[in-house]
Amino acid sequence: MAYIEMKHSYRRYQMGDSVIVANHDVSFEIEKGELVIILGASGAGKSTVLNILGGMDSNDEGQVIIDGTDISQFNDRQLTSYRRTDVGFVFQFYNLVPNLTAKENVELAVEIVPDALDPETVLREVGLGERLNNFPAQLSGGQQQRVSIARAIAKNPKLLLCDEPTGALDYQTGKQVLQLLQDMSRQKGATVIIVTHNSALAPIADRVIHMHDARVTKIERNAQPQDIASLEY
Numbered sequence: 001m002a003y004i005e006m007k008h009s010y011r012r013y014q015m016g017d018s019v020i021v022a023n024h025d026v027s028f029e030i031e032k033g034e035l036v037i038i039l040g041a042s043g044a045g046k047s048t049v050l051n052i053l054g055g056m057d058s059n060d061e062g063q064v065i066i067d068g069t070d071i072s073q074f075n076d077r078q079l080t081s082y083r084r085t086d087v088g089f090v091f092q093f094y095n096l097v098p099n100l101t102a103k104e105n106v107e108l109a110v111e112i113v114p115d116a117l118d119p120e121t122v123l124r125e126v127g128l129g130e131r132l133n134n135f136p137a138q139l140s141g142g143q144q145q146r147v148s149i150a151r152a153i154a155k156n157p158k159l160l161l162c163d164e165p166t167g168a169l170d171y172q173t174g175k176q177v178l179q180l181l182q183d184m185s186r187q188k189g190a191t192v193i194i195v196t197h198n199s200a201l202a203p204i205a206d207r208v209i210h211m212h213d214a215r216v217t218k219i220e221r222n223a224q225p226q227d228i229a230s231l232e233y
């Protein structure tokens with residue numbers, strides 16, 4: 001059995017009298033330690049998949065097996081605990097607490113986690129050793145995103161879920177953030193899933209899940225993913 005298995009998953013949203021099908025018969029597998037890209041145009045259903053994997057949303061049908069457990073059967077309490085300890089999230093717009101420093105933002109996130117890593121150590125690892133006591137407004141977009149990655153990985157999660165993590169960053173800064181995520185998978189064995197609409201990023205992943213119109217249309221494996229340094233997009 002693969003580390004992650006989404007099987008025949010459906011998610012429908014009721015909008016007044018009509019039903020929007022956001023995920024239609026979505027199935028894929030992901031192995032532990034892989035860097036995965038979920039690729040597709042806006043509205044394809046990518047964030048819905050990510051939110052279901054992260055326990056922020058629930059599907060209507062189908063299985064979502066994470067490390068041997070079907071989280072689609074979880075009740076609210078189990079989902080809360082799963083989100084808290086097993087999942088790290090990285091969002092397009094960082095979502096840092098503005099009146100807490102970089103270090104305090106990471107500390108806040110790990111307070112509720114049993115096997116957390118040391119916040120200062122993780123911030124140093126993402127290259128922010130000199131910026132521990134800066135507030136988000138005193139940091140560039142790329143630095144803020146690195147704080148948010150530090151916040152996610154300090155939880156020592158099973159899964160690192162990133163929704164358009166470079167969407168608000170310029171080209172070079174975006175590459176640094178992708179490098180950090182690729183290193184997390186290659187050097188630390190983290191399972192990293194990145195949602196993007198940018199097909200130029202596909203070569204860096206071990207596995208690419210293509211989505212279109214609520215469905216998975218293709219799954220590719222890269223035997224030799226490209227290094228970010230040599231990537232042009």
Ligand SMILES: Nc1ncnc2c1ncn2[C@@H]1O[C@H](COP(=O)(O)OP(=O)(O)O)[C@@H](O)[C@H]1O
Nearest residue numbers: 013020021022041042043044045046047048049
């Ligand atoms: N909470 C929601 N309520 C209603 N419709 C939603 C909701 N979330 C997503 N959708 C719809 O589901 C479809 C897929 O959305 P989403 O997963 O966000 O796509 P993507 O991330 O690929 O842009 C879109 O048509 C979107 O409008």
Ligand SMILES: [Mg+2]
Nearest residue numbers: 046047048163
């Ligand atoms: Mg989205």
